[in-house]
Amino acid sequence: MQEETKELRRNFESVPGSGVVYNIVDYLLGWARKYSIWPIHFVTGCCSPEFMQCSGSEYDMERLGVLPFASVRQCDCIMVVGVVSRKMALRVKYLYEQMGEPKYVVAVGACPTGKGPFYDSYAAVAVDEYVPVDVYIPGCPPRPEAIIQGMMLLQEKIKKEKRLGVKG
Amino acid sequence: MNIVLTLWKFIIEFLTVNAKPLLQIIVLPGLLWVIVYAIIAVWFERKFLARAMLRVGPYYCGGRFGWLQLIADFIKLFFKEMIIPRDVNTFFFLLMPVLLPSVPALAVILIPFASDWVLWNVGSLGMPMFFAIAGIAPLIPVFAGWASNNKYTFIGAWRVAYMYISAEIPMVLCAASVAIMVGSFDLVVIARAQENMWFFIPQFIGFVIFFLGVMIQSERTPFDMPGAETELVLGWRTEYSGVLYGFVMFTEYVALQAWALMFLTLYLGGFNGPVLFGATTASHIFWLVIKFVLLVTLVILLRVIFPRLRMDQMLKLGWQYLTPLAILNLVITLALKLWGVY
Numbered sequence: 001m002q003e004e005t006k007e008l009r010r011n012f013e014s015v016p017g018s019g020v021v022y023n024i025v026d027y028l029l030g031w032a033r034k035y036s037i038w039p040i041h042f043v044t045g046c047c048s049p050e051f052m053q054c055s056g057s058e059y060d061m062e063r064l065g066v067l068p069f070a071s072v073r074q075c076d077c078i079m080v081v082g083v084v085s086r087k088m089a090l091r092v093k094y095l096y097e098q099m100g101e102p103k104y105v106v107a108v109g110a111c112p113t114g115k116g117p118f119y120d121s122y123a124a125v126a127v128d129e130y131v132p133v134d135v136y137i138p139g140c141p142p143r144p145e146a147i148i149q150g151m152m153l154l155q156e157k158i159k160k161e162k163r164l165g166v167k168g
Numbered sequence: 169m170n171i172v173l174t175l176w177k178f179i180i181e182f183l184t185v186n187a188k189p190l191l192q193i194i195v196l197p198g199l200l201w202v203i204v205y206a207i208i209a210v211w212f213e214r215k216f217l218a219r220a221m222l223r224v225g226p227y228y229c230g231g232r233f234g235w236l237q238l239i240a241d242f243i244k245l246f247f248k249e250m251i252i253p254r255d256v257n258t259f260f261f262l263l264m265p266v267l268l269p270s271v272p273a274l275a276v277i278l279i280p281f282a283s284d285w286v287l288w289n290v291g292s293l294g295m296p297m298f299f300a301i302a303g304i305a306p307l308i309p310v311f312a313g314w315a316s317n318n319k320y321t322f323i324g325a326w327r328v329a330y331m332y333i334s335a336e337i338p339m340v341l342c343a344a345s346v347a348i349m350v351g352s353f354d355l356v357v358i359a360r361a362q363e364n365m366w367f368f369i370p371q372f373i374g375f376v377i378f379f380l381g382v383m384i385q386s387e388r389t390p391f392d393m394p395g396a397e398t399e400l401v402l403g404w405r406t407e408y409s410g411v412l413y414g415f416v417m418f419t420e421y422v423a424l425q426a427w428a429l430m431f432l433t434l435y436l437g438g439f440n441g442p443v444l445f446g447a448t449t450a451s452h453i454f455w456l457v458i459k460f461v462l463l464v465t466l467v468i469l470l471r472v473i474f475p476r477l478r479m480d481q482m483l484k485l486g487w488q489y490l491t492p493l494a495i496l497n498l499v500i501t502l503a504l505k506l507w508g509v510y
Contacts, residue, residue: 031240032241032242032243032244032247033244034240035228035229035237035240036229036237036240036241036243036244056221056223057221057222057223060224060225062214062218062223062226063224063225063228064227065228065237065241067214070397070402071401071402071406073251073406073407073408073409073413074402074408074413076244100249100250100409100410101248101249102248102249
């Protein structure tokens with residue numbers, strides 16, 4: 001399968017002008033994914049009021065196209081909000097595996113970033129021991145401005161990433 | 169000057185006579201209208217909801233007003249991984265999202281957009297045909313929920329079946345009262361009969377019942393139990409991802425469109441309105457579209473105002489209040505018809 005894909009790509013790249021098509025599709029995909037992040041909130045702790053306010057009337061994350069969703073199958077991004085215990089981390093991993101590619105993880109607050117006030121607990125873990133984290137948002141709890149800035153950083157990251165495997 | 173006039177007349181005649189079936193299939197009740205309407209409606213709903221909640225809504229995508237938001241969403245959904253879980257019935261799981269928008273879109277072709285602008289004019293079979301096609305609609309979510317092999321989708325699917333049946337019986341009874349009043353099943357005749365008085369005045373009970381039925385059939389918020397997030401993740405839509413979810417999202421709005429157009433035709437004068445610039449067909453279409461936009465705005469506004477009902481409350485509403493009222497309405501209409509009031 002991989003060999004066939006490589007063969008297809010080699011054939012496609014030999015066509016003059018294919019690079020332009022690649023770049024256009026790449027740009028469109030980046031633009032669409034950047035402005036259409038649908039997060040699912042994995043809320044275990046007390047950062048959640050701040051996170052709720054991000055979709056509220058003062059701050060409104062939907063300006064950036066961020067639309068909170070209920071089911072993980074349709075989502076692009078997990079927001080891990082609050083402390084993650086050793087037992088709960090397996091659920092984060094399970095949730096991550098249920099989500100379709102491309103998928104991102106945002107760690108909101110001090111606890112999922114690095115255990116926070118539970119630094120000496122036997123049960124608390126940093127969430128990046130279980131799933132790859134794209135953006136860390138520090139704070140205990142982070143202000144809604146900080147969470148929105150975290151989403152903007154995620155947008156920047158999505159815009160820069162390599163999508164079709166083109167070099168340069 | 170003369171040549172330009174002749175050419176203009178030729179173009180108008182070509183568009184209204186020769187190319188009419190093609191225009192109907194591609195543009196107005198057909199493909200383009202459904203797609204453009206669905207995209208604009210989703211964008212409008214998000215923006216309008218945001219405004220009602222004192223938010224801004226989509227803003228940065230596409231410069232001003234976030235007007236490219238839905239395009240971005242659809243491109244993203246199109247290129248997202250489509251997960252087919254291991255235990256689903258693959259055939260039905262993949263078939264149902266494709267069938268979903270096509271059934272309400274098929275019902276729309278029976279609606280008269282003007283007295284001479286009906287894509288599929290079946291004459292006196294219009295209303296029975298509409299309800300026959302619309303009667304297929306609840307089967308599709310039921311199959312989709314069953315094929316997904318998930319307890320949430322299954323419960324959501326049965327909720328759809330319960331709700332549709334409890335709404336459809338009063339709706340058919342109300343539509344039957346209108347047909348008795350006019351003396352015809354032909355939708356064009358029914359719309360024409362409202363030239364002087366729209367039927368929401370003589371058929372007020374039916375008007376209210378049918379409006380609630382429209383809300384129930386299109387799963388709008390006071391009646392969105394099949395997709396109740398707090399109980400059933402996303403109801404029967406839970407397992408759909410990627411482009412399949414795109415289809416499912418699109419469907420809610422196509423269903424709303426079919427029922428809303430039927431509601432307008434039965435109770436709010438259909439295409440009737442003052443004729444503008446002597447162009448009868450164009451002004452008929454214009455008035456129907458204007459009424460349709462206002463109705464959709466009202467339905468979206470109700471989503472902001474009301475919380476969700478419980479399932480048993482909804483069934484009680486359907487069977488205990490709407491159905492007896494609809495039968496009462498039918499009896500009153502029959503009596504008045506026999507006495508010769510209508």
